[in-house]
Amino acid sequence: MKCGEPRRRTLNTVTESRIVLYYKFAPIKDPEAVKLWQQTLCRELGLKGRIIISEHGINGTVGGELSAVKSYAKQTRSYSPFRGTEFKWSEGTADQFPRLSVKVRPELVAFGVPEQVKVNADGIIGGGEHLKPQQVHELVEAKQREGVEVTFFDGRNAMEAQIGRFKNAVVPDTESTRDFITELDSGKYDHLKDQPVVTYCTGGIRCEVLSALMKDRGFEEVYQIDGGIVRYGETYQDAGYWEGELYVFDGRMNTRFSEDAKTLGECVNCSAATSRFFNCADRGCSNLQLYCADCSHIPATTRCEVCTARVAAEPGHPNQGNLGKQRRRLTSA
Numbered sequence: 001m002k003c004g005e006p007r008r009r010t011l012n013t014v015t016e017s018r019i020v021l022y023y024k025f026a027p028i029k030d031p032e033a034v035k036l037w038q039q040t041l042c043r044e045l046g047l048k049g050r051i052i053i054s055e056h057g058i059n060g061t062v063g064g065e066l067s068a069v070k071s072y073a074k075q076t077r078s079y080s081p082f083r084g085t086e087f088k089w090s091e092g093t094a095d096q097f098p099r100l101s102v103k104v105r106p107e108l109v110a111f112g113v114p115e116q117v118k119v120n121a122d123g124i125i126g127g128g129e130h131l132k133p134q135q136v137h138e139l140v141e142a143k144q145r146e147g148v149e150v151t152f153f154d155g156r157n158a159m160e161a162q163i164g165r166f167k168n169a170v171v172p173d174t175e176s177t178r179d180f181i182t183e184l185d186s187g188k189y190d191h192l193k194d195q196p197v198v199t200y201c202t203g204g205i206r207c208e209v210l211s212a213l214m215k216d217r218g219f220e221e222v223y224q225i226d227g228g229i230v231r232y233g234e235t236y237q238d239a240g241y242w243e244g245e246l247y248v249f250d251g252r253m254n255t256r257f258s259e260d261a262k263t264l265g266e267c268v269n270c271s272a273a274t275s276r277f278f279n280c281a282d283r284g285c286s287n288l289q290l291y292c293a294d295c296s297h298i299p300a301t302t303r304c305e306v307c308t309a310r311v312a313a314e315p316g317h318p319n320q321g322n323l324g325k326q327r328r329r330l331t332s333a
């Protein structure tokens with residue numbers, strides 16, 4: 001290099017980035033102290049993302065430089081309640097997050113019943129038995145030989161199941177995770193109380209709580225899929241009991257496990273097959289509806305059913321959608 005010539009960055013110096021998703025249920029005596037520690041740790045490492053801490057543990061998604069994320073995982077695991085936390089790695093950068101958000105909340109997943117969730121160092125107390133993807137198949141086959149049917153129970157918001165779900169799954173009528181309590185206490189699912197039930201959700205965290213709440217309410221044989229639909233899909237793609245596409249909490253909105261994925265969703269306008277969600281035209285509303293490619297120009301000008309009804313009732317306040325719901329959606333993977 002000649003004297004005075006600017007130093008050029010070569011391709012080798014381009015840093016690699018990653019995102020990690022993780023959760024750990026463990027008793028936390030002082031969530032505020034853990035929050036401050038996590039905030040400082042992430043700032044020092046230049047990470048962005050969302051972290052929730054409660055008396056029941058921690059749930060987070062953070063992104064940044066590979067070496068920084070590795071260091072974050074190592075240091076987080078070094079805190080004894082978080083020992084053994086499993087980090088799921090994926091491609092992505094800190095830029096996918098608007099900022100670093102570290103919050104203390106009553107629950108890691110907002111079922112609205114923090115006092116009903118009990119944890120010890122091993123995790124949630126009284127949750128459903130964890131099944132690896134292969135064990136799901138073993139269970140279904142073993143029960144079949146006894147003439148008993150295994151029921152898949154969707155632990156997500158009903159909207160997510162519109163584009164993908166387990167075969168013959170029961171999909172509760174839920175707009176948010178808070179609705180599960182009303183659903184479970186309604187008696188609608190009491191016929192499943194003496195049946196084998198397998199709960200599933202995107203990455204497994206919602207089922208950790210849901211399966212325990214179900215057992216508390218008299219469901220006798222409850223299982224949950226370890227790592228959720230994501231882990232199951234990695235193993236069986238579209239050749240098992242899963243059908244359709246997976247709703248995901250990032251800009252993609254939907255993802256598929258293989259080219260064989262079925263399209264289960266229907267355009268709200270013309271009923272054509274589609275897996276693409278669009279936001280309601282109301283600025284404050286986070287409701288998503290399915291539209292096909294031909295009708296995809298419509299949602300930019302059309303409100304969802306809820307907003308249409310609200311505007312009809314209160315014509316003076318056109319943009320008052322539920323911002324709270326949007327925040328919940330963003331944090332309940």
Ligand SMILES: [Zn+2]
Binds near residue numbers: 267268270272293295
């Ligand atoms: Zn259409």
Ligand SMILES: [Zn+2]
Binds near residue numbers: 281285304305306307
């Ligand atoms: Zn709306």
